[in-house]
Amino acid sequence: KQEVTQIPAALSVPEGENLVLNCSFTDSAIYNLQWFRQDPGKGLTSLLLIQSSQREQTSGRLNASLDKSSGRSTLYIAASQPGDSATYLCAVRKETSGSRLTFGEGTQLTVNP
């Protein structure tokens, strides 16, 4: 059974810092990995999607990497801003067309002005 772990559970940084959020998964047979952002009481906003054949994806100040063989992904946020404060979730999808996403429990990020 796939398990997804995110470390740390919570992170507080001053504005302007570069930071890395970690995601690990136990079964490397994944189809893709998706990073989401969730604001309090709100839905999930997709940030980046990495296919299993890719090593990284970038969007603005965000860069996500994937090492499928070791079961790890990182989300790098450059020059953090208070508006980046949210919970960040990673989710993996298995190599089947009907398969679900398996989520980690998230990293709660606070960026202090």
Place this chain on the structure above:
Amino acid sequence: EAQVTQNPRYLITVTGKKLTVTCSQNMNHEYMSWYRQDPGLGLRQIYYSMNVEVTDKGDVPEGYKVSRKEKRNFPLILESPSPNQTSLYFCASRKQRGWDEQFFGPGTRLTVL
């Protein structure tokens, strides 16, 4: 605007009173699913549908029903809600095939007294 919508956004009800949470997407996606999010347990899939009239159980289907009579709609039905179904519910959709990311609705916060 491409989106997944859910209604209601907030609902307080009593044990045993049947309710339906609606979900609709305007992206012509084949695949739709329901998740619940609970503290310490993360997001878990309840049911999913790969296309019209095709539904299947996720990880935590007990106490829930779904139907998929139209491609755009995927309602979640609680025939006899119980307090342990108090949770934050998310509907999601994506294309059945291909590399596409999953889109989530804004969530429905349900409280069962």
